[in-house]
Amino acid sequence: MLDRYKTVRAFGSKEIVIKKSRFIGYGRPVATEDEAIRFIDEIKKLHWNATHNCSAYMIGERDEIQKQSDDGEPSGTAGKPILEVLKNQGLKNVAIVVTRYFGGIMLGAGGLVRAYTDGAVAAIEAAESITKVLHQEVFVEVEYTWLGKLENELRNRGMRMGETAFTDKVALRCLPEAKDTDDFIAWMTDLTQGQGLITIGEQVYFIEGE
Structure with a gap:
């Protein structure tokens, strides 16, 4: 899994008018090619009477799936510019x-390229570009006497935290960035003088800055 990648937050749409032609840009995150195709089909059904519904999508950690469609516009004037916007902004899925x-x-050809580029940019603005960062669940189980010290140290470091479980002991759900997992475990081991039970959970993406 990637340590971080750029995508969009959610479905969004925005309309622009260029020389009396209406261009409505739609964007959304997709996890699979089937999901992308369904989304494109939904927009085509919504705008069944439109002159064109041009599209592009890029999916995969290494951008393995890249598709684009001019949908009747002159070759290379619509789908390709949309795809180039995704590439230039470094967006995935x-x-x-x-x-x-x-x-x-x-x-004209140049005008179409600029118009579909602007339409794609408008779609991304509406869908909101974000960065997702991979985090690793690390559970630290300790006696209650350690709780205050650990919470203070974690708070000072600005550590992302999940819910704390209280049983006969206390288990802190810590969420360091995945790339920092080994350093975090070493720090926790040192901080608890080896008395903490440390276990690894799942990996999960969070939006940077939230």
């Missing part, structure tokens, strides 16, 4: 559709 309602004025 995102699908974009830019719907066009022709306004009567021809834009």
